[in-house]
Amino acid sequence: MLHSVVQTVELAANTAGATRVEAVGLRVGTQTGAIPEALEAAWPLAIAGTFLDGARLDLEFLQAAVWCPTCNAEQDIDEFYALTCPVCGTPSGNLVRGREFEVTYADMDVQ
Numbered sequence: 001m002l003h004s005v006v007q008t009v010e011l012a013a014n015t016a017g018a019t020r021v022e023a024v025g026l027r028v029g030t031q032t033g034a035i036p037e038a039l040e041a042a043w044p045l046a047i048a049g050t051f052l053d054g055a056r057l058d059l060e061f062l063q064a065a066v067w068c069p070t071c072n073a074e075q076d077i078d079e080f081y082a083l084t085c086p087v088c089g090t091p092s093g094n095l096v097r098g099r100e101f102e103v104t105y106a107d108m109d110v111q
C-alpha cells in the first residue's frame with residue numbers, strides 16, 4: 001500500500017519541481033486493516049532509494065464509524081467487529097469513515 005503512496009508523492013514532487021520531500025501526511029482508516037506500527041516500520045524501506053528518501057511519515061489514524069439509523073448518530077466501531085452499531089446493535093452497512101488510505105499533504109522544498 002505504501003508503494004502507491006510513494007508513487008503519488010513522487011509524481012506531485014516532480015510536478016511541483018521539488019528538490020526534496022520533508023514529510024508526508026497519510027490518513028488511514030481502521031477498516032483498511034492497516035496497523036500503525038507496521039506502516040511506520042515499513043516506511044523507511046518503502047522510501048529507500050526513492051525521491052522521498054529521508055522524508056518523515058505523519059500518520060493520522062481514523063477510527064471507523066457507521067451511521068446508525070436507530071441512534072440517529074455516527075458511532076465509532078471497533079475494527080474487528082462487523083458493521084453494527086456498538087451502542088444498540090443495529091446492523092449498519094453505512095460506513096461513514098474508516099476506509100481511507102490517502103495522502104493528505106506532502107511538505108516539500110521547492111526552489
Ligand SMILES: [Zn+2]
Nearest residue numbers: 068071085088
Ligand atoms: Zn445505534
